[in-house]
Amino acid sequence: MAAPVDLQQMMHTVVSRLTGPGGRFEIVEEEVRGNRMPVMRNRDRRIGDLVAASRQWGDRDYLVTADRRISFAEHADAVAALATALRDDYGVRKGDRVAVLAANSPEWVVTFWATQCLGAITVGLNSWWTPTEITYGVDLTAPRVIVADARRAELLARADVSGFELLTIEDDVPRIVAERSGSELPSADVDEDDPAVILFTSGTSGHPKGALHSHRNVLAVVDYHRYSDALVAAIHQRSYDDSVPGDNRYLLASPLFHIASLHNLAIPRLATGSAVVMTQGAFDVDKVFALIEQEKVTNWGAVPTMAARMLEHEDPDRYDLSSLTAFALASAPSSPALKQRLREKFPFAGQALVDSYGLTECSTAVAVATAPELEAFPGTLGSPIITVSLEIRDPFGERVPDGDEGEVCVRSPYVMLGYWEDPEATDASITSDGWLRTGDYGTIENGRLRLTGRRSDLILRGGENVYPTEIEQRLDEHPDVVESAVIGVDHEDLGQEVAAVVVLRPGSTAAEDDLRAFCAERLAYYKVPTVWRITQNLLPRNATGKIIRRSITV
Incomplete structure (x- = not known):
């Protein structure tokens, strides 16, 4: 156990030297x-x-x-x-x-x-x-x-x-x-908080x-x-x-x-x-x-x-x-x-x-x-980078204990000024004290972030919250699956039910029953998709590689 402790101590020493008083990357509060x-x-x-x-x-x-x-x-x-x-x-x-x-x-x-x-x-x-x-x-x-x-x-x-x-x-x-x-x-004579770039x-x-x-x-x-x-x-x-x-x-x-x-x-x-x-x-x-x-x-x-x-x-x-x-x-x-x-x-x-x-x-x-x-x-995504403050908050904006799920909120000198020509969207996303509400849901585990899904992707099935990311990651573990997307579809009694579009590798013989059983091994029953579309056509994605969920149908 000495090696990890020694490595951790070395990292602490290096970071302190770089970011402490007089360091090249000295951190101060302004x-x-x-x-x-x-x-x-x-x-x-x-x-x-x-x-x-x-x-x-x-x-x-x-x-x-x-x-x-x-x-x-x-x-x-x-x-x-x-x-x-x-x-x-x-x-x-x-x-x-x-x-x-x-x-x-x-x-x-x-x-x-x-x-x-x-x-x-x-x-x-x-x-x-x-x-x-x-x-x-x-x-x-x-x-x-x-x-x-x-x-x-x-x-x-x-x-x-x-x-x-x-x-x-x-x-x-x-x-x-x-x-x-x-x-x-x-x-040009500009201030550091003047606008510089618009990216969509x-x-x-x-x-x-x-x-x-x-x-x-x-x-x-x-x-x-x-x-x-x-x-x-x-x-x-x-x-x-x-x-x-x-x-x-x-x-x-x-x-x-x-x-x-x-x-x-x-x-x-x-x-x-x-x-x-x-x-x-x-x-x-x-x-x-x-x-x-x-x-x-x-x-x-x-x-x-x-x-x-x-x-x-x-x-x-x-x-x-x-x-x-x-x-x-x-x-x-x-x-x-x-x-x-x-x-x-x-x-x-x-x-x-x-x-x-x-x-x-x-x-x-x-x-x-x-x-x-x-x-x-x-499945985790590491710790916040330098000068980033990160909190998991409930719907009322209150920080929740580590391990509890909530919205990922961030404050840092990296956070944008706002949305161009859209003050309403800006006010909905950035609080008066500078915290960005990301719209992503997750937890903090031992100081590390784990995402559970997008708020906009949330499936409400019979009163239970279902996040597509968890199911998609399980499907990705199947050896015949190239990629998958999980979405909610309307259901008369449940409000929504879980649907999956699964892209299989060429030559695969995996069927709906196989995939359903594979999911049921590790997911609660209400998370297992009940509506399936199996295909070999790749899913629609935007320029940054994100799945375009509004284009997906079952």
Whole structure:
């Protein structure tokens, strides 16, 4: 028993040194928009300042694709050129919106940074949207300029929108960067609580809402990643210095209009001098594995859908994936059974696999579980990250004892300003003392968060609360099940009954009776689905990998 105690003591010593008085990441209590909370003392105040600072990384790789390589110096020059044109030719000023409607590309990233240097607000429009959805997003945010790729420009032309200038990724942005070469990098006078970014919530039910993030929110995420790098270095008895660029190479495979790729990858790696290796086009396991091998990728944060496709690959051993030392699952729930299959098939997942819980409204993870924690406490999502306060509350807003179920509530410098142009939704989600009501339900067990489901997904069966996540995770343990979704359907006597849509592997002979018996082994009778649809067609998911429950029928 001495080793765990020694490790725990070592971690306490390291954290105290990093975050205590005089530490690089010293934590102090300050007032944030009327409420006192822990923040880092030594922090940046303007997102755009990171661009000028990144010139110190020079010719090192910042953005890498299968056929392009852009250094930090080249990127800063491109940002200066585009920002100058947005200001002088298109009238973009502090507080104006500049929207991006495009698939992942280096130009997407350059547009983000150019907008930030002007103190404008970057709007990440969902590149999967239809013209009707695009109309909604554009009408809501009223951008002065939209930067779109050719495919989305066609969709934009079919949308019922106007009042903006359109720049294309393929032609206009490269032309502007060339014409304005040598421009001085603009800088805007902004406060750290000024708005900076609008990213849309998943919109799994009803219209998506625009989560408005401040400079403080985004820069707090940057410092969280710096702190995490310093913590890892200290644990491995390596030195950490902000002025020395990081050698890790990060795979960006999720859409940039999501916090996982923008706030937690592209932005912080400009600050740390690390390479961002970007996939383009639809997710293809072979192309991704080849890129990991080619670019010696060390870190990858994948959504569970990607992980499931990895598991289906017949011969991953033909790729050299040995460079991967960190592999995280995020953006959507994943079962312990999925994690175990990953460990069994991919050697890098054994000690590298971590899981987390976060949401767009919080800018980054709320809690993170390390590989040892996932093994020792399966199904939990770890402890709150640095400067995050987390409580489980009852319907009256009162904190419940550990072990009791309630709504997950969070307060931190990462929590958004609110929902753009939606004060009612903001007031319903953020309390007067700064606590975000996530709408997720869970418990705290030994300081670790365990989710039980979404409030909106709750099934009320004959007076009993049934959370789909618990049943879905049980179904995921069945060897013939690829994925599943559990929903409530109307019932005359019970109010609702439990229904399951189950996707089976090709060639499976599992039947409804088999699946029902499998669930009944570990679930109370009222949780066992009574309505079934068995299929081999994958479930509908949004761009962040979450199941679109409103599209599921039995």
